[in-house]
Amino acid sequence: MIVFYDDAQARRFEPFATTRPLSEMRAGALLVRERWQLVLGASSTGFVSASHLDGFAEFDAPPVITDEVPAGSWLVNTRALPVIHTAPTGDALLIGDRVAAVRLAAPVPLSVLRDGQTDLASLTTCTTPVAVEGRWLAEVWDLIGSLVDQLGSDIPRLAQRWSLEALPQTAAPVVFGQHAIYVESGATIEPLSVFDVSAGPVLVRRGATVQAFTRVVGPCYVGVDSTVTTDRVAASSIGDVCRVHGELSTSILIGHANKGHDGFVGHSILGRWANLGAGTITSNLKNTYGPVALWTPSGVRDTGMQFLGTLFGDHAKAGIGLRLTTGCVIGAGANVFDAMPPKAVAPFSWGGGAPYTTFAVEKFLDTASRMMARRHVDLGADARAWWQQLHATGIADQRWPRS
Incomplete structure (x- = not known):
């Protein structure tokens, strides 16, 4: 299961942040969500973004998370774009020097992620993150x-x-x-x-x-x-x-x-x-x-x-x-x-x-x-x-x- 997390920077990617989470933007050939589904070999169950997107619904996009992100889920920073490859092992993935995705050992309440200020590195106890090839989106024009x-x-x-x-x-x-x-x-x-x-x-x-x-x-x-x-x-x-x-x-x-x-x-x-x-x-x-x-x-x-x-x-x-x-x-x-x-x-x-x-x-x-x-x-x-x-x-x- 994958849950997509828009951090505070992603929530400023206008004019698109008004109407959609970054996971539903196209980056390269795929939507960000589709890219991570291929890389992790898992389906999407939800997203966390600004509150005005709580009613977002579009084709096969997952709904907003309303309570907590369950243990065992992959929590993905949507500004991270991994290269399409086979599913990596490990419970934390690095792109460059930043944690791009973590597999949660315990549930994470929505309140922890709601304002977009949480760094995914703070949500993992993994001491040896796995480095994967990819890039980060710093700004919408990237x-x-x-x-x-x-x-x-x-x-x-x-x-x-x-x-x-x-x-x-x-x-x-x-x-x-x-x-x-x-x-x-x-x-x-x-x-x-x-x-x-x-x-x-x-x-x-x-x-x-x-x-x-x-x-x-x-x-x-x-x-x-x-x-x-x-x-x-x-x-x-x-x-x-x-x-x-x-x-x-x-x-x-x-x-x-x-x-x-x-x-x-x-x-x-x-x-x-x-x-x-x-x-x-x-x-x-x-x-x-x-x-x-x-x-x-x-x-x-x-x-x-x-x-x-x-x-x-x-x-x-x-x-x-x-x-x-x-x-x-x-x-x-x-x-x-x-x-x-x-x-x-x-x-x-x-x-x-x-x-x-x-x-x-x-x-x-x-x-x-x-x-x-x-x-x-x-x-x-x-x-x-x-x-x-x-x-x-x-x-x-x-x-x-x-x-």
């Missing part, structure tokens, strides 16, 4: 900064785990480069598609489609039932049930997100159920070629990254022709349709120009319900009630600028 390396590591290991054979170089698509292309049974690779695996491998999952006249540049992961079409898709991790049209570079789509039209998106993250209108374009490089600054809950900070686009929260919507400057943050549930929004847009904002009004909660819920129904997902009564609470929390969050 998901992008480490993406290329993470995909290059993940894809061949996942192919081995899932017993996928590399596509022959003589297959119908045009292939450049020396790395492998893995195509799961049930995927569709149309003729006249191009795979450039000069810089890394490609993995296309079951039910996914790579349409003709698409150039897929590795390392790249295309998730279950997703479609990529008619442009260059490079060094990206595309989750399940996504639509990608137009140029996409070094970006993450958590899942069920739509970039259905032309427009460049680079070094960006699209939350679940995000939708980009036709012609939405992100800038990912400043005219000065200097490091990108980004809004965070502790103020605008220098990321040290030369390339960084936009972080779109869950259910964020961008109108047609939107132009986003380098290092933008669009809060969860925001629906904006002006020419160029400010660099930080608060959750559940609405409008065609700043200062924005509030996206009315019933209108937001109706929009979310209609979008989800198009992917055969129901926004049930419990989910509607939880999103109503999140809406109230989001519009009251004074950390965000209100332009």
Whole structure:
């Protein structure tokens, strides 16, 4: 059994921490939860994060822990990303010089973990932790900064785990480069598609489609039932049930997100159920070629990254022709349709120009319900009630600028 723990730093990974635990973020080819399940060979039973996420429920994600973490459970820091390998032995795992996961000898009350301040090292009596290969996420932008390396590591290991054979170089698509292309049974690779695996491998999952006249540049992961079409898709991790049209570079789509039209998106993250209108374009490089600054809950900070686009929260919507400057943050549930929004847009904002009004909660819920129904997902009564609470929390969050 695995329980996922968001420490205080993970709870500041906005705009995503408003609506989801870090275990349900995509890091490399997999959700953080999926990665640890493979490494530990165990199922997930729950998560511990900020109290506003107590009602989080999504597909096969485990629920919040409400009482205590049972003895015998693995307790995992969600900012730790182990390399996919066979399950390690031992009761404490180190990545670098920090404890990333512990197997609990005794139950741990929820109160010990609730504020995110507990170091997992304090919860183990193991004197010889086992070192495992991996990395830590220090900031939300590390998901992008480490993406290329993470995909290059993940894809061949996942192919081995899932017993996928590399596509022959003589297959119908045009292939450049020396790395492998893995195509799961049930995927569709149309003729006249191009795979450039000069810089890394490609993995296309079951039910996914790579349409003709698409150039897929590795390392790249295309998730279950997703479609990529008619442009260059490079060094990206595309989750399940996504639509990608137009140029996409070094970006993450958590899942069920739509970039259905032309427009460049680079070094960006699209939350679940995000939708980009036709012609939405992100800038990912400043005219000065200097490091990108980004809004965070502790103020605008220098990321040290030369390339960084936009972080779109869950259910964020961008109108047609939107132009986003380098290092933008669009809060969860925001629906904006002006020419160029400010660099930080608060959750559940609405409008065609700043200062924005509030996206009315019933209108937001109706929009979310209609979008989800198009992917055969129901926004049930419990989910509607939880999103109503999140809406109230989001519009009251004074950390965000209100332009």
